[in-house]
Amino acid sequence: MRRYFFEVLALALIGGSMFFFKESIDYLARRDYVASLIVMLIGFAVITVGKEMARLALVQRD
C-alpha cells in the first residue's frame, strides 16, 4: 500500500514540477527574468522531492 502511495506521490510531484517549468517560460516571455529563475528553481526542488519519492517507492517494491 505504501508503495502505491509513494508512486502516486512521485508521479504527482514530477508531473507537477512541469507546471513550474512552464510558468518559468511564461515569465521569460514576459521578460521577468528574476521570477523566471525563482520558479525554475522551485521546479527543480519539486522534481527532486518527486525523485526521492520514486526512490522510496522502489525500496518498497524490493
Added chain:
Amino acid sequence: MDAAAEPVPERRWRRFADVVALTLGVNVWLSLVVVPSVQVDALGSAKLPLLLAPLLVLALGIALRSELVLLGGFPSTLLLPISLTPSIAAAHLFGPVRFFVVAFGVVAYLLAGSFFMAFHEPAEPRSSRPLASAAEPRAARWQRRERTYWLLTGLSVVCPLLGIYWVNYDPAINAFLAQMYSGRVASMSTLLNVAVLALWLIIYLYVFLGVLKPHRTGDRELVTTLAEMRRQARGGRPRLHFHIAVAAALALMAVLVLMRRG
C-alpha cells in the same frame, strides 16, 4: 603446425560486407550529392573533383576495410561539395518525402556499415558443447539491457532526423530565414543543419555514450552505485536531498509571494 595459428580463410561474409558498404555508400553519394548537383547545375569541371572525392574515400575505406574511413571519412567528405555549393542541400530540392527517403539511405548505410564491419568471425572450433546456462531463459537484466540498446539506437536515428527536418521544413523557421536573410537562405539553412549535427554529436558523446560506457565495463561502477543506493534506501527514509529540496521550494515560493506583494 598448430591449427589455432593457421590464418582464417577469407569468408564470403567479408565480400558481402564490402558489397553492402559499396552499394549503400554509392546510393548515399548519388542521392545526397550527385542528383541535387544536377538539379542546381553544379556539375562544372572545377567542382567535379570535389564531387568525386567522396567516392574515392568510400573506395579507400572498402579497400582498407577501415571503419574510421567508412563511417567517419566518407560522410565527412560528402559535406565538402555541399559546403562549397550550399544550394545542393537546399530544402526545396528535397521536400519532406524525399528527405526521409535520403535519410533512410544514410541511416541504412551507417547501420549496415557499422554492423558488418564490426562483425568478426572466429576460427572454426575443433569441437563444441552447449553450456548449461544456454538452456535457461535469458535473465531479466539482459532483456532490460537489450531494450535499452534498442531504445538508444532508435533515438540515435530519430533525434538528428527530427532536428534536421525541423530546421528545414518548419514554416516559422523558413519564414524567419526568408525575412532576415533574404538571398542567403540556402547558406543559413546549411549553417543551421551543421549546427544541428554538431549539437547532436555533443549530445551523443556525452549522453548516449555516457550511458553505454558503464555497460562496456560490465556495469561495475553502476553495480557499486546501485549497491550503495540500496544500502541507503534500506532505512526507508528520505535522504538529506529531500529535506533540502522541500525547504528550498517553500523558501523560494515565499520569496516569489513577497516579490509579487512588494
